[in-house]
Amino acid sequence: MLSDGHVKQSVLRLALSSRVDLDECARNISKCGSDQTCSNFYGGYSCQCPAGHRLGTDNTCVDIDECAYSNTCSILSTCVNTPGSYHCVCSPGFRNAPSNDKVCVDVDECSEDAACEHGCVNTWGGYRCTCGRGYELGKDNSTCVDIDECALAASSRRGRLCVGTCVNTAGTYRCQCPPGYRESDDGRSCIDIDECESGEATCARPGPGEVCQNTRGSYHCHTIQCPDGYRLDGKHTCKRIAEYCPVRDNSCLRRPSAYSYNFITFVSNIYLPSGSVDLFTVHGPSLAEAQLDFELGLVGVQAAPGVQPARLSCFDMRPTARQCTISLLCSLAGPQVAELELTMSVYQRDQYIGNMVARIIVIVSEYNY
Ligand SMILES: [Ca+2]
Ligand SMILES: [Ca+2]
Ligand SMILES: [Ca+2]
Structure with missing residues (x-):
């Protein structure tokens, strides 16, 4: 006889002699055990075991082991039998629901004691720490x-983040450009400052003969000093004062009629996809039946310490009947300045009639951008 988990043992007695009920419970003459509840009824009484107990064979109450049979503990918990009941001991990350020790619910560690430096995400049975942009989770996971x-x-193979120097900072990074550049709007590239244009350049003596050549990341000052017997003509040319040489004055004829100064600048270690790049072309005079003869020389090289100076073999000369083109064959490192001299001798009907010199000042800047 089961009712509400209580186990009843009822005793019916025949009361033939009297129609008055005897209250065995009240009289304390029932055979109920001390842990049982006695319930009187007309003509008998019953003994009830406490909840969670069943009546044993010898009429004593025995605890029911709910864990051994059916229980409501989930797989996330361990069933623990107790006298008259049981409860569920929750796995780590879970705890009993308020006022229900047979149900386990997830602990929201984020709203409690999670030690996360930046962010916290609650998960079923645990939690994990998250970090803001530019950060990653440390070995301690917090x-x-x-x-x-x-x-x-x-x-990585993704290449550089910055054209200039990459500077790591907390949570991010920034690109830095060397002096002589300004940062681009996107902060990644370096844009050359034209110091000659901006007036930042401090060349020795501004005025005739002083050339300010802007370069990537810097600028170059060059003073054109015309040799004796020459005068500055325009910005970049020295002209022989004696325009015509006296007849048979060979020493006069051997002197160039003009020196032109030509400035060419490019970045350090320039990429030469086809192995060479044309730098400069000098054109011959428009004389009838003129023959041209070209000669290329390296006047001098100023290279920074540790920088491989340019050699004459780094330059190629391609003369034609009317002109001559100078090209670069080496990917020169900077900073360095190389000065070339291209002499063009002019003949007419096999008669030497004079020469001109083109000075080519090649300025290689320090950086490759
Ligand atoms: Ca959790
Ligand atoms: Ca960083
Ligand atoms: Ca510059």
């Missing part, structure tokens, strides 16, 4: 460590 984007990019 603190956030700055990502070195510069080192990461350098070790």
Whole structure:
């Protein structure tokens, strides 16, 4: 006889002699055990075991082991039998629901004691820490460590983050340009400052003969000093004062009729996809039956310490009947300045009639951008 988990043992007695009920419970003459509840009824009484107990064979109450049979504990918990009942001991990350020790619910560690430096995401049975942009989770899974984007990019094949220098900072990075450049609007590139244009350039003596040549990341000052017997003509040319040489004055004829100064600048280690790049072309005079003869020389090289100076073999000369083109064959490192001299001798009907000199000042800047 089961009712509400209580186990009843009822005793019916025949009361033939009297129609008055005897209350065995009240009289304390029932055979109910001390842990049982006695319930009187007309003509008998019953003994009830406490909840969670069943009546044993010898009429004593025995605890029911709910864990051994059916229980409501989920797989996330362990059933623990108790006298008269049981409860569910929750797995780590879970705890009993308020006022229900047979149900386990997830602990929201984020709203409690989770030690996350930046962010926290609650998960079923646990939680995880998150980090803000530019940070990654440390080995302790709770603190956030700055990502070195510069080192990461350098070790990956994605290429450089910055044209200039990459500077790692907390949570991000920035690109830095050397003096002589300004940062581009996107912050990644370096844009050359034209110091000659802006007036920042401090060339020795501004005025005739002083040439300010802007270069990538810097500028170059060059003073054109015309040799004796020459005068500055325009900005970049020295002309022989004696325009015509006296007849048979060979020493006069051997002197160039003009020196022109030509400035060419490019970046360090310039990429030469086809192996060479044309630098400069000098054209011959428009004389009838003129023959031209060209000669190329390296006047001098100023290279920074540790920089391989340009050699004459780095330059090629392609003369034709009317002109001559100078090209670069080497990917020169900078900073350095090389000065070339291209002498063009002019003949007419096999008669030497004079020469001109083109000075080519090749300025290689320090950086490759
Ligand atoms: Ca949780
Ligand atoms: Ca960083
Ligand atoms: Ca510049």
